[in-house]
Amino acid sequence: MTLTLDQVTLKPGARTHIHETSLTLEKGTMNVLLGPTLAGKTSLMRLMAGLDRPTAGRVLWNGEDVTGMRVQDRGIAMVYQQFINYPSMTVYDNIASPMRLMGLDAGEIDTRVRETAGLMKLTPMLDRKPLELSGGQQQRCALARALVKNAGLVLLDEPLANLDYKLREELRAEIPRIFEASGSIFVYATTEPEEALLLGGNCATLWEGRVTQFGPTAEVYRKPADATTARVFSDPPMNFLRLEKRGDTFRSAEGDNIPATVLGGGLGDGTYLAGFRPNHLTLEAAGPAAIRFDTTLVVTEITGSETFVHLDHAGERWVGLIHGVRKLEPGGTLPVHLDPARIYLFAEDGRLVAGAPYAEAA
C-alpha cells in the first residue's frame, strides 16, 4: 500500500493553493503534515482523499491512478477538526454505518463496533446520540467511525484542535497506539511542532502551499533544509540574526562578533542568516565558547516551570525559553548567551549551508 502524489497542483481560482507537490507515503507509516493555518494542510489532505480534484498531476494508490475516482470507491477514512458525526443516529449506528455500507454481516459488525468502542472508551455511550456527548466523546466517536473500517489510508485533519487540553493529551497518547495496531497509512495534520514530534513517523512541513521538506520527523526537526522549514518547525518561532562573514569573523550589524572557528569555518565570505531555537538561549554562559548578546527585555511570560522572555536585539524580536521561573524586570537590558554549536547557518536564499553541530552529532 502506497499513496503517491505525482506533481500535483491545486489552483481553484486565481490563487494557487498547492504548488507542484510530489510525495510518496509508504504502508504503515505515520505522516504528519505540519504547517501554520492556511499553509495548505487541509487542501493537500482533500487531494489525497479525492474530495478535490487536482488541477494538474496524478494521485496514485498502489501505483494505480485514482485521480478521478469517486470518494466512495477510494476506501479511505477521514476525521475533521470539527466533530462530525451523524446526529440522527446513535453512537452505535454511527460506528456501524461504514461497515453496513460495505455489506458485512451483522455479527461481524457488532463485534467490530464493540471492539472499537472499547478502544475509544465509548462503550457506555453506544445508545446515545452524538450531540448528547461531550466534545471529546464526539471526536472519539468520529475517530472510531474512521478506524472501524480498516481503511488503507486514514486522514486526520487537526483532530484534536477543538478539544480542551486534558482530552487532547489523552487522545494524543492513544492515536499512535491505534496507528500501530492498524497498519494503515496515517496522515495527521497539525499546526503544533510539539504534536508532530510526539507522533513521530515522517513529517512534511508546509508553507504557503509548498512542501518544504519531507522526511523522518526527528530528522526534519534537527536538520531543517531551509529557514522556512526551521521557522515552521519551531514553537516558539526560531530566532534569526543576519551575519556578515569576512575572513575569520562573523559580524552582525549590531556589532556582535563570532569567530569563524566556532561557526561554519569552511564557508566562503558573504551574508548568512543564523538561526537558533528559543530554548538554546541561556541567561548564564554555558561554556567558554558561548556568545553573549546584549538585548532589551520586552515582556516575560511565565508558564509554570518555564519562562518565556521576549527580547529586543537591536530591532530584531527574539524569544527565549528559560527553565524555571525568573523574576525579571521588563524594560531593562538583559545579556543572553548562546552556545555556537546550536546555531544553524542559512544562505541568503534560505537554504541550509551548515547545520547546527549539536544536531549533526546526534
Add this chain to the structure above:
Amino acid sequence: MSDTIPETVLSSRDMTIETPRRAARRFRPSGSAVVMGLYLLFLMLPIYWLLNMSLKTNSEILGTFSLWPRNLTLANYEKILTDASWYMGYVNSLIYVVMNTAISLAVALPAAYAFSRYSFVGDKHLFFWLLTNRMAPPAVFALPFFQLYSSIGLFDTHIAVALAHCLFNVPLAVWILEGFMRGVPREIDETAYIDGYSFPRFFIRIFMPLIASGIGVAAFFCFMFSWVELLLSRTLTSVDAKPIAATMTRTVGAAGVDWGVLAAAGMLTIVPGALVIWFVRNYIAKGFALGRV
C-alpha cells in the same frame, strides 16, 4: 455600625413587608395577565362568534342577538357532512393541497441543496428571482393559467390547482429549506461520501433527518398557503375539483344566504390548519429561531 441586628428589628421588618405583599396578591392582578387576557379575547372573539353562529338556526342568527345559542342545533354540521356538494369541497381541497405540498417539497429539496452547497454562475440572482415569484399577486397568473390549462385539458382537475400553487410554494419552500441546509456543515456530506454513502442514500438516510424541522416548516407553509388560496383554485376549477372556499362563496340561494351552514363550513375549514399547526408547532419555533421563516 454594628453588624448584628437585634432580634426585634428583624421580626418587625418581616411583619411590615409581609402584610402589604399579601394584600397586593389578593387585590391586584398582574399587568401582563390583563394584556394577555385582552389579546386573547380580541383574537378569539371572531372565532367564537363563528362557532356561536354555526350552532344556531338561521332564524336565531337573523332574529335576535344572543351571546350563546338558545336553541343549540347541529343541523348545520349535519348538512355539510351529509351533502356531497358540501363535503366534496373539503375532499377536493385536501387532495390538491396534499398534492401541492408533496410536489413542492420534492422539487424544493434538491433545489435548496444545490443553492446551499454549490456555487454556479448566477446562483444568487436565480435565488432572488425565485423569490420574486411570490411578489406578484395571484390574480396576475389567473388568466394565463386558465387559458393554458384549458387548452391542454387540465381544467377542473386537482393537479391543475396543485401545479398552479407550486408557483408560489416552491420558491417559499426553497427559501426555507436553504436556510436549514446552510446550517448543516458540509463536512457531514463529505464524511458520508468517504464512509461510502451514495448521494441519494446520504440525502435520505442522513441529510433529511438533519433538516427534519425545516421540512416540517416548509410543508406547513405550503399546506397553509394552498389551503387558504382562493383565486387560482376557483378560476381553475368548476365542478370536479371545486375547493371548499369556492363552495362557500356560492351559497347564496333563492332563499338568501344560509348563514348557519356557512358558519359551520367556516369552522370546519379552520380544523385542518389547526391540526397541522398542532403537529408542527415545535418545528415552527425552531424555524423562527433559525431566522428563515
